[in-house]
Amino acid sequence: MAEEETEEEVEAAIAVYGADxxxxxxxxxxxxxxxxxxxxxxxxxxxxxxPPMLELKDTKGLEDGKVSRLLSELRELADELTSNPxxxxxxxxxxxxxxxxxxxxxxxxxxxxxxxxxxxxSNLRPFMKxxxxxxxxxxxxxxxxxxxxxxxxxxxxxxxxLISRPEEEKxxxxxxxxxxxxxxxxxxxxxxSINIQDMLxxxxxxxxxxxxEQDFLPDAEVIFSNTEIERKAKFDELFRAQQHRGGIxxxxxxxxxxxxxxxxxxxxxxxxxxxxxxxxxxQASESSSSSADARGELLQVTDNVxxxxxxxxxxxxxxxxxxxxxxxNNPLTQKKGRRxxxxxxxxxxxxRRDHEGSK
Amino acid sequence: xxxxxxxGLSRIAANRLHKELKEWQVNPPTGFxxxxxxxxxxxxxxxTGAPNTLYENETYYLQVDFPENYPMEAxxxxxxxxxxxxxxxxSNGHICLDILYDSWSPAMxxxxxxxxxxxxxxxxxxxxxxxxxxxxxxxxxxxxxPKETRWWFHDDKV
Numbered sequence: 027m028a029e030e031e032t033e034e035e036v037e038a039a040i041a042v043y044g045a046d047x048x049x050x051x052x053x054x055x056x057x058x059x060x061x062x063x064x065x066x067x068x069x070x071x072x073x074x075x076x077p078p079m080l081e082l083k084d085t086k087g088l089e090d091g092k093v094s095r096l097l098s099e100l101r102e103l104a105d106e107l108t109s110n111p112x113x114x115x116x117x118x119x120x121x122x123x124x125x126x127x128x129x130x131x132x133x134x135x136x137x138x139x140x141x142x143x144x145x146x147x148s149n150l151r152p153f154m155k156x157x158x159x160x161x162x163x164x165x166x167x168x169x170x171x172x173x174x175x176x177x178x179x180x181x182x183x184x185x186x187x188l189i190s191r192p193e194e195e196k197x198x199x200x201x202x203x204x205x206x207x208x209x210x211x212x213x214x215x216x217x218x219s220i221n222i223q224d225m226l227x228x229x230x231x232x233x234x235x236x237x238x239e240q241d242f243l244p245d246a247e248v249i250f251s252n253t254e255i256e257r258k259a260k261f262d263e264l265f266r267a268q269q270h271r272g273g274i275x276x277x278x279x280x281x282x283x284x285x286x287x288x289x290x291x292x293x294x295x296x297x298x299x300x301x302x303x304x305x306x307x308x309q310a311s312e313s314s315s316s317s318a319d320a321r322g323e324l325l326q327v328t329d330n331v332x333x334x335x336x337x338x339x340x341x342x343x344x345x346x347x348x349x350x351x352x353x354x355n356n357p358l359t360q361k362k363g364r365r366x367x368x369x370x371x372x373x374x375x376x377x378r379r380d381h382e383g384s385k
Numbered sequence: 386x387x388x389x390x391x392x393g394l395s396r397i398a399a400n401r402l403h404k405e406l407k408e409w410q411v412n413p414p415t416g417f418x419x420x421x422x423x424x425x426x427x428x429x430x431x432x433t434g435a436p437n438t439l440y441e442n443e444t445y446y447l448q449v450d451f452p453e454n455y456p457m458e459a460x461x462x463x464x465x466x467x468x469x470x471x472x473x474x475x476s477n478g479h480i481c482l483d484i485l486y487d488s489w490s491p492a493m494x495x496x497x498x499x500x501x502x503x504x505x506x507x508x509x510x511x512x513x514x515x516x517x518x519x520x521x522x523x524x525x526x527x528x529x530x531p532k533e534t535r536w537w538f539h540d541d542k543v
Contacts, residue, residue, distance in 0.1 A: 135492035136456065137397070138404035170397075171491055174457045214492045253410075254403065257423065 029053060074112060077104035087160030089131045096123050130155070135215050136167035154231055156224045161215045165231050171214065172232055179209055198229055288376050392453040394426055401456055402426075405494050414499045426451050429465070430499060438507040445469050447502065448478075449495055459489035461530050462498060470512035473505060477522045479531040480505075481515065483538040486531075 036055050040047050046060040080100050085093045103119055104112060130141045130153065141153045141162055154165045163171075202225040211220040268274050394402065402425050409419055418431040428449040434440025445468065450461040462485050464478035473481040484493060484501055515521070525534075 137401055138408070171457060174454070212490075214490045217490070253407070261423065 074107075074109055077101070077108050077112075080104060080116070088127070092127050092131070096120065096127070099123060130162035134162070134164045134167050136163060136171060139164070154228055156213055156218075156220060157227050158221055158224050159213050159216050159218045161213050163214075168228075169232060172211070175211060176209060198226065202226060202229060286376070394451060394455065395453050398451060398453060398455040399425060402451060405496070408494075409496060412496075414496045414503070416503050417499045428495060430495070432499070432503060432506075434469075435503060435507045439509055439512055440469055440506050443469065447499070449498075456491040456493075459485055459532070460495070460498070461485075461532055462502070463531060469506060470514060471506060471509050472511065472513055472515055474515070475518050475521055475525075476514055477525055479521070479525065479534070481536055481538070483536070486534075486536050487538070 032053060032055055036049060036052055036057065039057055039059065040049065043059050048058045048060075050056040050058060080097065082093055082097050088096075100116055100120055103116060107115060132141065133139055134141050134153070139151075141164065152165045153162050154168060155162045199222070202222055206220065206222065206225060212218065213220060265274070406419075406421075406425070410421075413419065416433050416435055418433075420429050420431065422429070428447075428451075430447040430449060432445045432447055434443040434445075436442075446465045448463050448465045452458040452460065462480060464474060464480065468474050468476060468478045475481070480502065482501060482505060484490075484498065521534075525531075
């Protein structure tokens with residue numbers, strides 16, 4: 027009888043203390059019971075009169091500065107709301123701030139330009155993110171690198187890329203898998219292997235038809251920076267000095283001179299080199315003209331005629347004989363706007379088209 | 386080094402180098418001085434050995450040449466004049482350092498390369514040439530770029 031009672035008592039102890047009660051021996055009973063003051067684990071005794079401890083966990087992708095700023099803001103709020111229910115308020119605040127912060131910090135690792143311009147309303151250069159490491163790049167920079175890597179691995183002409191517009195999603199996955207298998211691409215920042223999830227998320231960017239590769243706008247900040255202006259000034263000065271001493275050899279123009287073309291002269295030398303250029307023009311036109319006797323008549327030099335901006339302008343009609351040259355001095359035709367205004371006048375001459383029609 | 390008529394920098398490369406130059410002027414890596422020149426495509430960088438290392442107060446010169454496609458392609462980095470005596474630096478100035486070749490990433494900069502090289506110098510425990518120095522230098526006699534070498538990176542201690 028006594029034994030049964032003891033047994034029941036042990037059962038009761040187990041039921042009451044659960045995991046805290048360890049039975050070493052049932053009979054005679056030998057129990058180890060872990061006992062704690064009832065208030066030990068109970069934060070409700072302190073909260074909300076004492077603000078809770080706050081910590082941010084798993085902040086990958088959030089820059090250190092932002093993490094500490096967010097945490098201190100949340101702690102401030104918790105202090106403020108002491109003695110009031112605050113858990114939801116704190117979570118909502120964190121959510122709002124994270125939403126505001128949800129844009130990448132710093133520069134694109136390829137071009138070193140900021141990914142998001144601070145004061146720019148519309149972001150001109152879209153960016154993308156690798157899902158597994160959260161590193162961000164300008165899309166165009168990443169694509170340029172991606173294509174460069176494929177080219178280096180001789181994969182740019184592989185079949186994988188030919189299916190750039192797969193009809194079904196499973197085709198995309200298959201293509202991505204195959205490409206990854208062959209190329210083994212890694213994040214340029216952290217060298218984490220680019221995986222299938224990353225690939226699927228950027229697939230549309232990678233296979234977008236860029237058409238002609240767009241050069242991005244020249245960076246005004248760089249081009250007009252003081253160092254660059256000084257550098258240019260120094261070079262211009264050097265160039266002028268060398269030019270003055272006759273050290274600059276002007277590259278020969280490879281233009282083929284055809285009848286009807288306006289040939290400009292370098293303005294500084296137009297006068298003293300006129301005859302020289304005319305003779306070189308002769309040689310050039312000799313090759314394009316079959317009749318040797320035409321030489322002398324091919325050229326008509328109309329010096330000092332203002333023909334701003336039309337250095338290689340061509341006559342509209344041909345084979346009019348000497349009339350075409352008369353037209354240029356005719357004020358009526360000038361008024362018709364064949365020629366732009368007289369500012370920026372360039373010296374030059376028109377090559378007559380006399381013999382073109384008769385050939 | 387007589388590199389066979391290098392191509393000029395692409396606009397992207399020039400833009401990026403301007404950025405790096407500007408950043409360098411504001412915040413140069415410790416122990417390095419860049420003598421600014423008119424040539425954006427070749428930087429000459431002065432290195433001073435870090436205190437309490439074998440190369441303390443010694444001065445060396447790095448020549449950094451940028452390819453047309455920088456930063457897709459790594460720059461060519463060599464020591465000029467008297468290269469430091471180091472188990473990974475050949476007497477012709479070539480440096481056996483993986484990030485300059487196979488492990489290059491466009492996210493790296495001249496500044497980060499410099500830091501790697503100084504760290505390589507600082508962790509050296511002996512002033513000696515690589516064991517295969519003579520053979521390698523003989524192979525490179527006709528001005529071969531170190532980027533044409535097939536490097537074998539084996540030592541991660543120094």
